[in-house]
Amino acid sequence: KAGVTQTPRYLIKTRGQQVTLSCSPISGHRSVSWYQQTPGQGLQFLFEYFSETQRNKGNFPGRFSGRQFSNSRSEMNVSTLELGDSALYLCASSLRLTGAGNTIYFGEGSWLTVV
Amino acid sequence: TQLLEQSPQFLSIQEGENLTVYCNSSSVFSSLQWYRQEPGEGPVLLVTVVTGGEVKKLKRLTFQFGDARKDSSLHITAAQPGDTGLYLCAGGTGANNLFFGTGTRLTVIP
Numbered sequence: 001k002a003g004v005t006q007t008p009r010y011l012i013k014t015r016g017q018q019v020t021l022s023c024s025p026i027s028g029h030r031s032v033s034w035y036q037q038t039p040g041q042g043l044q045f046l047f048e049y050f051s052e053t054q055r056n057k058g059n060f061p062g063r064f065s066g067r068q069f070s071n072s073r074s075e076m077n078v079s080t081l082e083l084g085d086s087a088l089y090l091c092a093s094s095l096r097l098t099g100a101g102n103t104i105y106f107g108e109g110s111w112l113t114v115v
Numbered sequence: 116t117q118l119l120e121q122s123p124q125f126l127s128i129q130e131g132e133n134l135t136v137y138c139n140s141s142s143v144f145s146s147l148q149w150y151r152q153e154p155g156e157g158p159v160l161l162v163t164v165v166t167g168g169e170v171k172k173l174k175r176l177t178f179q180f181g182d183a184r185k186d187s188s189l190h191i192t193a194a195q196p197g198d199t200g201l202y203l204c205a206g207g208t209g210a211n212n213l214f215f216g217t218g219t220r221l222t223v224i225p
Contacts (some may be wrong), residue, residue: 035215041159043203043215044211056212090157098213106157 002027004093004107013115014100018023018079021110025072025093029105031055032074034066037109039087049074050097081114088112118142119206119216127222131193136219138187138204140199145212147180147187151200155174158203161189 002019005024025032033056034046046057051067066076072093078085088111092104128134138147140219146165150158162171164180164187171178173200177190187204204216 033213044215045213045215092157098207103160103163104205104213106159108155108157 002107004091005069006089006091006110008110010111010113010115012089013081014115015083017081017082018077019081019112019113020075020077020089021089023076023091023093023107025074026105027093029093029095030072031094031097031104032068032072033092033094033104034076035090035092036060037090038086039041041079043090046076048098055097072089078112086112086114117215119204120186121216121219123126124217125220125222127224129225130223132186134194134221135190136191136202136221137157137188138189138216140185140206142206143184144206144208147184148205148207148213149187149189150183150205151180151201152203154181158201189195189223192222196225198224199223 007022011087017102023032024057035043037043046060047054047066048056052068063079068074088109090109092106094102094104096102119138119169122137147215148163149161151161152158162178167182167184169180174193179188204213212225
């Protein structure tokens, strides 16, 4: 059973540009969550999608957005990139909505560097 | 925002030693999960505990959920270099949220 796949693995962008990251969940999983991981802030929740609808949103500015397609694949977009957006962006999938006792599976992440 | 503080933040020990990592919060969680993350990879779930006072063992790893469901600990016996990594606790709430701790970076020296 294939795991969570994220693309691209590494990318470098310039301040002011935008970026789109992609996530393919485990087959049959309908929930996809996105997290930002930085050395200073740790792992922070961005948003969660389930059945193409955003179900939860973290405390990030509107420059961060996402969507989920009918095949459960998800994309996240960051517009007007800032240096502080440099981070590892992790996608996680699960059968049901993230919650008590639910198991989520992470991808290897997309390393974004903003210069 | 539910804040989960982990201690210590960094830990470097010799192979064969024992260690305990703590995860504390002022909030009550319906579940507590522990993950290990190795460099260049995403976090991997180690265990989920859902009952206050629950203790789970996974080979040399022992996980405990506090009676009040506000804290948890991870104890590793006879640490090995393969245990090296970032250990993350995560608290789940009934509102379908998962809050991650600040992390403990463990290095086991051969």
